[in-house]
Amino acid sequence: MPELPDVENFRRFLERTALRRTVTGVSVCDDRILHGDSPAALRKAVEGRRLERTRRHGKHLLAGLDNGRWLTFHFGMTGRFETFRDEPPRSTRVRFDFREGDPLAFVDQRLFGGVGVTENARAFVEAHELGPDALEISEDEFSRTVLGGSRNLKAALMDQAKIAGIGNEYSDEILFQARLHPEMRTNALDREQISRLYRIMREVLEKAIEAGAGTREFDENPPADFLIAHRRKGASCPRCGTPLQTKKSAGRTAWFCPRCQPAPA
DNA sequence: AGAAATGTTCGGCA
DNA sequence: GTGCCGAACATTTC
Numbered sequence: 001m002p003e004l005p006d007v008e009n010f011r012r013f014l015e016r017t018a019l020r021r022t023v024t025g026v027s028v029c030d031d032r033i034l035h036g037d038s039p040a041a042l043r044k045a046v047e048g049r050r051l052e053r054t055r056r057h058g059k060h061l062l063a064g065l066d067n068g069r070w071l072t073f074h075f076g077m078t079g080r081f082e083t084f085r086d087e088p089p090r091s092t093r094v095r096f097d098f099r100e101g102d103p104l105a106f107v108d109q110r111l112f113g114g115v116g117v118t119e120n121a122r123a124f125v126e127a128h129e130l131g132p133d134a135l136e137i138s139e140d141e142f143s144r145t146v147l148g149g150s151r152n153l154k155a156a157l158m159d160q161a162k163i164a165g166i167g168n169e170y171s172d173e174i175l176f177q178a179r180l181h182p183e184m185r186t187n188a189l190d191r192e193q194i195s196r197l198y199r200i201m202r203e204v205l206e207k208a209i210e211a212g213a214g215t216r217e218f219d220e221n222p223p224a225d226f227l228i229a230h231r232r233k234g235a236s237c238p239r240c241g242t243p244l245q246t247k248k249s250a251g252r253t254a255w256f257c258p259r260c261q262p263a264p265a
Numbered sequence: 266a267g268a269a270a271t272g273t274t275c276g277g278c279a
Numbered sequence: 280g281t282g283c284c285g286a287a288c289a290t291t292t293c
Contacts (some may be wrong), residue, residue, distance in 0.1 A: 001269060002272090003272095003277085004270095012272085024292050032288095032289085060274080073275090075272090076269075076271075076272060076289095077270075077271035077272055077289095077290095078270095078289095078290080078291090091290090102273090108271090108289095109289085109290060109291070110270095110271075110288090110290050110291080111287070111289050111290075112271075112272060112273075112288070112290095113272090117288080118267080128273095149282080150280070150281090150282085151281080151282060151283085152282085152283080155282080155283080158272095160272090160273085167271080167272065168270095168271070198277085248288070249283085250272085250280085250284055251271095251284085251285065251286085252272095252285070253269090253270080253271095
């Protein structure tokens, strides 16, 4: 679930709770979250260091330490941060203790996320073959790289190598707001449609961030015109009431309104 | 009880 | 190289 808007709010949360604090302890509760790296190496790089800055690229979050290294976080499908006083929350995989303030838990029930350390933030982004962040990409590059070629439009929006940060849920949301069918071909879009899609992509992501994506607040009170909250069986289009349709492709489910997002010719 | 959900990586196919 | 597909990974919820 965590996509660009969620991770942006995790970044802001990390700034509020951990920035300028010194890490006194790192406890790895489940080694699998390190994807083969050793808990000792993580501890050695992080313990005694101060968190000085944060950065987000697509769905990845990095936290800069005062030794020049970066803590890296990916949230997989169920990852999130939580602070606590006494007992760490269930499914805590890594626990960070600070000189002052409450400890921080990296929680990830399904273990698809990851925590690590890297020497170089830029090299990290390159190693993961990530394209520009979805809120940084220019309209020109969006048009040339994301929509270049001839491919399924929804798949193009989710291609992290071309544009980083959009996953299954937000690609559905963007296409719903743009009133474009997920199975349109990228080369079928005209200039005007491309411009509009680019603008709506930014609006959706920004609105989701401001509405608190990734927090309980968002789950309880998602924007009323968003499709996201309706992505479940038996739901209808929040705009016209038509029953939503799904289309499965490569293991992902696309949700869309057959009336607002008519099938390509 | 079995499928579905989600993101990334990887192997296979045209 | 391009584009698409499904499997694998782990876990809980329907």
